[in-house]
Amino acid sequence: MNTRPDIYVKNNRNTGKRSVVAGLTLLSILLISLPPFMGPYGESMITQILIFSIFAMGLNIVVGYTGLFSMGHAAFFGVAGYTAGIMMVHYGIVNFWIIAPISIVLATLFAALFGIIALRVSGLYFLFVTLALGELLHSVAWKWRSMTGGADGLTGIPYPSLGFPFNMNATHFYYLVFIIFVVSVGLLYGIAKSPFGSALQGIREDEHRMQHLGYNTWMYKYLAFIIAGFFSGVSGMLFASFANVMAPEHLGVHTATLAVLMIILGSDRVFFGPMIGATIVLFLQYYASTFAPERWPLILGTVFVLSVMFLRGGISIHLIKFWNKMGSWYASTKT
Amino acid sequence: MAELVIHILNGISYGMILFLLASGLSFTIGIMGILNLTHGSLYMIGAYVGLSMVGMGGDFWFAALVGGVITALIGLILERTFFRFLYKQINEQVLLTLGFVYIFSNLVLWIWGPFPKIAAAPSYLVQSIVIGNFSFPVYRFALIVIGLIIGAGMWWFQEKTKIGAIVRAGMDDKEMTMGLGINYGVIASSTLCLGAFLGGLAGFLGAPILGAQSDMGFPILLLTLVVIVVGGEGSVQGALVGALLVGIIDAFGRAFFPDFAMFTVYAILIAFLLVKPTGLFGRR
Numbered sequence: 124m125n126t127r128p129d130i131y132v133k134n135n136r137n138t139g140k141r142s143v144v145a146g147l148t149l150l151s152i153l154l155i156s157l158p159p160f161m162g163p164y165g166e167s168m169i170t171q172i173l174i175f176s177i178f179a180m181g182l183n184i185v186v187g188y189t190g191l192f193s194m195g196h197a198a199f200f201g202v203a204g205y206t207a208g209i210m211m212v213h214y215g216i217v218n219f220w221i222i223a224p225i226s227i228v229l230a231t232l233f234a235a236l237f238g239i240i241a242l243r244v245s246g247l248y249f250l251f252v253t254l255a256l257g258e259l260l261h262s263v264a265w266k267w268r269s270m271t272g273g274a275d276g277l278t279g280i281p282y283p284s285l286g287f288p289f290n291m292n293a294t295h296f297y298y299l300v301f302i303i304f305v306v307s308v309g310l311l312y313g314i315a316k317s318p319f320g321s322a323l324q325g326i327r328e329d330e331h332r333m334q335h336l337g338y339n340t341w342m343y344k345y346l347a348f349i350i351a352g353f354f355s356g357v358s359g360m361l362f363a364s365f366a367n368v369m370a371p372e373h374l375g376v377h378t379a380t381l382a383v384l385m386i387i388l389g390s391d392r393v394f395f396g397p398m399i400g401a402t403i404v405l406f407l408q409y410y411a412s413t414f415a416p417e418r419w420p421l422i423l424g425t426v427f428v429l430s431v432m433f434l435r436g437g438i439s440i441h442l443i444k445f446w447n448k449m450g451s452w453y454a455s456t457k458t
Numbered sequence: 459m460a461e462l463v464i465h466i467l468n469g470i471s472y473g474m475i476l477f478l479l480a481s482g483l484s485f486t487i488g489i490m491g492i493l494n495l496t497h498g499s500l501y502m503i504g505a506y507v508g509l510s511m512v513g514m515g516g517d518f519w520f521a522a523l524v525g526g527v528i529t530a531l532i533g534l535i536l537e538r539t540f541f542r543f544l545y546k547q548i549n550e551q552v553l554l555t556l557g558f559v560y561i562f563s564n565l566v567l568w569i570w571g572p573f574p575k576i577a578a579a580p581s582y583l584v585q586s587i588v589i590g591n592f593s594f595p596v597y598r599f600a601l602i603v604i605g606l607i608i609g610a611g612m613w614w615f616q617e618k619t620k621i622g623a624i625v626r627a628g629m630d631d632k633e634m635t636m637g638l639g640i641n642y643g644v645i646a647s648s649t650l651c652l653g654a655f656l657g658g659l660a661g662f663l664g665a666p667i668l669g670a671q672s673d674m675g676f677p678i679l680l681l682t683l684v685v686i687v688v689g690g691e692g693s694v695q696g697a698l699v700g701a702l703l704v705g706i707i708d709a710f711g712r713a714f715f716p717d718f719a720m721f722t723v724y725a726i727l728i729a730f731l732l733v734k735p736t737g738l739f740g741r742r
Binding site for chain 2: 192194240243244246247248250251252254255256258259262263266376380383384387417418420421423424425426427428430431432435
């Protein structure tokens with residue numbers, strides 16, 4: 124399936140690890156201290172980037188690590204978002220500690236169900252099934268007007284309440300998203316670097332060989348599918364409150380392929396690649412919606428084309444090379 | 459009873475549009491291994507170009523041909539500049555062609571405006587036939603006839619001509635076919651052009667009953683994919699049977715369960731992929 128040449132980033136293990144830790148610390152300090160200086164636009168921008176980074180990095184477990192091109196994971200993003208939204212709007216339950224588990228568990232259950240169906244077939248047909256399952260839920264959201272608001276979307280979704288005495292505002296929500304982002308990245312990093320993650324990459328490279336080595340590859344792919352569904356759910360649950368609205372398109376192929384674009388643009392072979400991709404896509408979207416909102420699909424389509432034709436390895440590969448060069452330059456100045 | 463007949467006829471005439479789309483796309487997938495998601499957009503462009511030709515005073519059939527030729531050219535350009543670098547890389551093809559779906563639908567919106575348009579059928583085909591208490595437009599009959607003629611032509615082309623034999627051989631074993639000294643690239647490109655031509659033709663021929671709007675490309679593409687999965691890729695008979703089946707089920711779905719129209723179609727798709735992923739007439 125995957126005939127693309129592999130791009131492995133070679134670097135000295137010690138300086139590599141040290142530079143990653145340094146980079147992460149710097150990023151965290153920036154993300155924690157920035158909000159007061161950013162103003163509402165910057166804050167909402169970064170909130171959105173973190174939410175979609177969870178989605179894209181989670182999806183990368185299936186798309187990048189396992190090599191299964193799913194066009195249906197927006198379904199779980201949307202299920203969690205709609206569940207959270209419906210609970211808050213229609214039933215008045217705003218407690219985060221109730222909403223989050225229910226919506227994420229529901230999204231994961233949907234992933235467990237859809238995974239059984241989708242993984243019965245492979246290749247092109249896997250793509251069709253995931254696409255059809257996502258569009259199936261899209262048409263349900265479209266028709267079930269009383270609950271989902273139909274084509275107009277489910278509007279007026281508030282921020283969840285954490286049970287603290289103060290009211291949630293955009294900054295508090297930003298920090299909530301940030302904490303969940305850090306936990307998710309930790310979990311995803313653990314998964315990616317575990318023997319399980321290595322087995323997934325083995326399946327991507329040569330499934331038959333993995334089968335002959337005694338791996339139950341179906342179960343590995345199935346778990347990867349569910350794990351990606353779980354993180355899609357986490358992201359969707361947060362997105363509902365962030366955007367205040369859920370629309371049928373959030374369940375369908377549009378959102379699913381946007382996440383895949385983030386992965387490909389950023390690089391599917393680098394752990395933080397999808398986050399870089401999400402940042403680029405969302406910044407483009409922001410500037411397009413400011414200057415030429417009616418031309419956004421044109422710009423987005425061009426980004427799709429350019430990243431497939433010219434950025435096959437992903438932007439992150441080049442960023443990492445640059446970072447390593449800086450690292451070796453820094454090391455040479457000390458001696 | 460008369461109502462049943464009407465729904466079946468509606469389904470068959472809609473199925474013919476789907477057949478024109480599916481037969482072209484199915485050969486593109488079968489021969490070139492290229493999943494061309496822009497096929498629905500080509501359909502849309504064919505409809506709009508044809509409408510513009512009619513607006514400039516062109517004849518209906520001439521407009522349909524021009525629409526088809528323009529989309530065939532677009533297909534050729536896409537193949538020469540993009541697809542040929544992406545053989546066998548399904549994931550990249552999906553992202554690339556999906557990008558073009560966004561680009562084309564936005565360009566059409568830019569050029570032709572946001573309002574849905576509808577084409578007028580030729581004046582000698584605007585009457586209706588009365589069946590029971592219902593009337594059925596003659597134009598839909600004409601569509602059924604056109605679809606059957608093109609289908610018969612494609613079957614003859616695929617089964618009885620030398621080029622058709624090369625095409626079938628290429629779908630079964632590409633390397634062997636090339637090893638026999640056949641210039642496979644030219645054949646493959648022409649097949650894609652033919653598919654794009656049929657797609658564009660279908661767009662304008664469908665415009666009198668389905669209209670034209672800038673977001674029609676993707677829904678029709680999904681239906682086309684369903685037809686291909688049901689019929690099996692790379693087979694004219696499969697595309698015809700699949701298209702008629704999907705067209706009729708869609709017509710009944712719209713008539714009796716209007717709330718679940720698309721739902722029924724996706725359910726068929728999923729059921730088929732699980733039970734018989736090669737389709738009814740698939741080559742594999």
